[in-house]
Amino acid sequence: MKEKIVFPKPKVLADSPMHYCPGCQHGTAHKLVAQTLEELNLVEKSICIGSIGCSVFIYNYLLVDTVEAPHGRAPAVATGVKRAKPDKIVFTYQGDGDLASIGLAEIVHCANRGELVTVIFVNNTVYGMTGGQMAPTTMVGQKTTTCPGGRCREREGEPLKMAEMIASLGGTAYAARVAVNNIKNLKKAQKAIANAFKVQVDKLGFGFVEILATCPTNWKMTPLQANKRIEQEMIPYFPLGEFKNCLGENQ
Numbered sequence: 001m002k003e004k005i006v007f008p009k010p011k012v013l014a015d016s017p018m019h020y021c022p023g024c025q026h027g028t029a030h031k032l033v034a035q036t037l038e039e040l041n042l043v044e045k046s047i048c049i050g051s052i053g054c055s056v057f058i059y060n061y062l063l064v065d066t067v068e069a070p071h072g073r074a075p076a077v078a079t080g081v082k083r084a085k086p087d088k089i090v091f092t093y094q095g096d097g098d099l100a101s102i103g104l105a106e107i108v109h110c111a112n113r114g115e116l117v118t119v120i121f122v123n124n125t126v127y128g129m130t131g132g133q134m135a136p137t138t139m140v141g142q143k144t145t146t147c148p149g150g151r152c153r154e155r156e157g158e159p160l161k162m163a164e165m166i167a168s169l170g171g172t173a174y175a176a177r178v179a180v181n182n183i184k185n186l187k188k189a190q191k192a193i194a195n196a197f198k199v200q201v202d203k204l205g206f207g208f209v210e211i212l213a214t215c216p217t218n219w220k221m222t223p224l225q226a227n228k229r230i231e232q233e234m235i236p237y238f239p240l241g242e243f244k245n246c247l248g249e250n251q
């Protein structure tokens, strides 16, 4: 019997094994970005700005021109690249340690200025690459290597809700939070990522998508347990949805 491929791999995704841990959703997020670039016909003119964290090797997987801008500086580098090459489609791919901690000033000012760039923000509530330290998005009560007793609201405050914060800024044209824990949410995630690129294509302003993602290794969970945590613990605190959408009828 002839095989029928139902979900083909996007061509812009390299044909090489990824280094991510089993059950890590960075790979899923990469695939959604790759699919979006192909569907919107943006592959040839896209420039990716990589960051620090487990996704530091994104240039090995997404076959587009890439600049590395570690330690939260990706939005600043994206600003420079886009201003120098306004015909290109420029996007960053950043984790929560990179974007919401070290790079908090960069992301806020980039959005507030309304830079015509797109930001893909992967929130897995820990610093994954460096061994699971507390991030600004770590949940109250969550145990990490730097808060072994659990994050404490009185001591460390509440986890930052980046999608809502970015939506409140004048230059933002699109801000949403999505998850990739089931098929329904995957489909919504795909649409949100496309919208975050469309606001750049239509020159409406800054585009931002927060993707809730698993880190089974540092959560000390199996992939299945980690996926359940997204539904049971993360989504109740980090609600899914669009917080700003200036696309109007252009969607």
Ligand SMILES: Cc1ncc(C[n+]2csc(CCOP(=O)(O)OP(=O)(O)O)c2C)c(N)n1
Pocket (backbone or CB within 6 Å): 052, 053, 054, 055, 071, 094, 095, 096, 097, 098, 099, 102, 122, 124, 126, 127, 128, 129, 130, 135, 215
């Ligand atoms: C002591 C120290 N401070 C800062 C860094 C820089 N650094 C590299 S990866 C990383 C954390 C990245 O975490 P995140 O952005 O959440 O991405 P993830 O690995 O979870 O995908 C940091 C802070 C470092 N390597 N060592």
Ligand code: SF4
Pocket (backbone or CB within 6 Å): 019, 020, 021, 023, 024, 025, 026, 054, 124, 128, 129, 214, 215, 216, 217, 218
């Ligand atoms: S440490 Fe966490 S974020 Fe990094 S690859 Fe493994 S599961 Fe993914």
